[in-house]
Amino acid sequence: MAELCVRSVLVTGANRGLGLGFVQHFLRMSKPPQWIFAGCRDPKGQRAQELQNLASKHPNIIIVPLEVANPASIKATAAKVGEHLGGSGLNLLINNAGMAKPKSLDNETLETMTQVYTTNTVGPLLMGQAFLPLLKKAAQGSPGSGLSCSKAAIVNMSSYAGSIQDMYVWDYGQVVSYRCSKAALNMLSKCQSLTYKEHGILCVALHPGWVQTEMGAAGSLKPPLTVDESVQGMLKVLSSISEKETGTFLDWEGKVIPW
Template identity: 75%
Template sequence: MGELSIRSVLVTGANRGIGLGFVQQFLQMPKPPEWVFAACRDPKGQRAQELQNLASRHPNLVIIQLDVTDPSSIKAAAARVEEQLGASGLNLLINNAAILKMTTLDGETLEDMIQVYTTNTAGPLLLGQAFLPLLKKAAQGSSGSALSCSKAAIVNISSLGGSIKEVYVWDLAHAVSYRCSKAALNMLTKCQSLGYREHGILCVTLHPGWVQTDMGGPGSQITVEESVKAMLKLLSSLSEKDTGTFLNWEGKVMPW
C-alpha cells in the first residue's frame, strides 16, 4: 500500500480537531501536496491561531474563509481555490466541518435540527456542487480510468452515531439532530457516488472513531493523530469498489 499522492486538497473545519489534524498530517508527508487549502469560518481569529502558525512555516498552506452554511461563502471559496489551482483541478475534498447539539429527544427543537442539518448535511452537498468543476478537472487530468483518492475524491467525515442499525451509545447521548444529520450525510455520499462516478470522482464516508476532540468529549478513545494517520492510510488504498461505502478509520465496513 503506497502513501496517498495528491497535488491538492481542501479540508473544511480545519482550524481545530480532526480538520486541523488532517492539515498537519498532509504537511508532514514526505511528498506533501503542492497545495493544502485549510477552510474555516474565521481565518484571522484566535481559534485559527494554530493554522496561522502553520501557514507562516508552510508556503503550500492556504487558509480559506468558509462558512459551510452560507452558499455565497461556498461559492467565494471555490473561486479562490480555482484562482490558485487553475486548470489542474482539486484532487481531494474533505468535508469535515460539523456541529453537535447535546440535547435529549424531548429537548430537540426546529432551530437545532435546521442548524445541525445545514452544517452537517447541506454543507457537504453544496460544497460537492461548488467544487465539482475542479474535481472533474483533476479527474480528467489523471491517467487511467479507475477511481482513486489520488485522482479525484469527496471524503465526507460521518459518524457511527449516524448508523440506523447500530444507534451507538444512545444511553449516553440522544443527540437526535446530530444522528439524523449524519445518517442523511451517509445517504448523500451514496447519491454523490452514483452521480459523480461518470466524472471519475470517488465518494466515501468515514467514521473517524471516537476521537479526543472538543466534540468527542469524555470517553474518547483515540487521539486525533491516530485517527487521521489511519484515515490517510485508508484513503491511499481506496478504489472503485469502495465508492459509496461507509467505512471506519481502519477500513471496516460500518452498519448503515
C-alpha cells in the same frame, strides 16, 4: 502500502480537531500536496491561531474563509481555490466541518435541527456542487482508469452515530439532531457516489472513531482515540480504497459500518 499522493486538497473546519490534524499530516507526507486549502470560518480569529502559525511556515497552506452553512461563502471559496489552481483541478475534498448539539429527543427544536442539518448535511451537498468542476478537472487530468482518492474524491466525515442499524452509544448520549444529520449525510454520500462516478470521482463516508476533540470529549467519558491516531488511520484507508469502495460507509480502520 502506498502513501496517498495528491497535488491539491481542501479541508473544511481546518482550524482545530480533525481538520487541523489532516493539515498537519498532509505536511508530514514524503511528498506533501502542492496546495493545502484550509477552510475555516474565522481565519484571523483566536481559534485559528495554530493554523495561522502553520501557514506562516508552510507556503503550500492557503487559509480560506469558509462558512459551509452559507452558499455565498462556498461559491466565493470555490472561485478563490480555482484561481490558485490555475488550469489544474482539485484532487481531494474533505468535508470535515461539523457541529453537534447535545439534546435528547424531547428537547430537540426546529432551530437546533435546522442548524445542525444545515452544517452537517446541506454544507457537504453544496460543497460537492461548487467544487464539482474542479474535481472533474482533476479526474480528467489524472493518468489511468478507475477511481482513487489520489485522482479525485469527496470524503464526507460522517459518524457511527449516523448508523440506523446499530445505534452507537445511544445510552451515552441521544444527540438526535447530530444522528439524523449524519444518517442523511450517509445517504448524500451514496447519491454523490452514483452521480459523480461517471466523472471519475470517488465518494465515501468516513467515521473517524470516537476522538479526543472538543466535540468528541464534550461528555463525561474520555474518547479512546487521539486525533493523530484517527487521522493516520483515515489517510491509510484513503490511500487504499478504489472503485469498489465508492459509496460505502467505512471507519478509520477501513471496516464497513452498517447503514
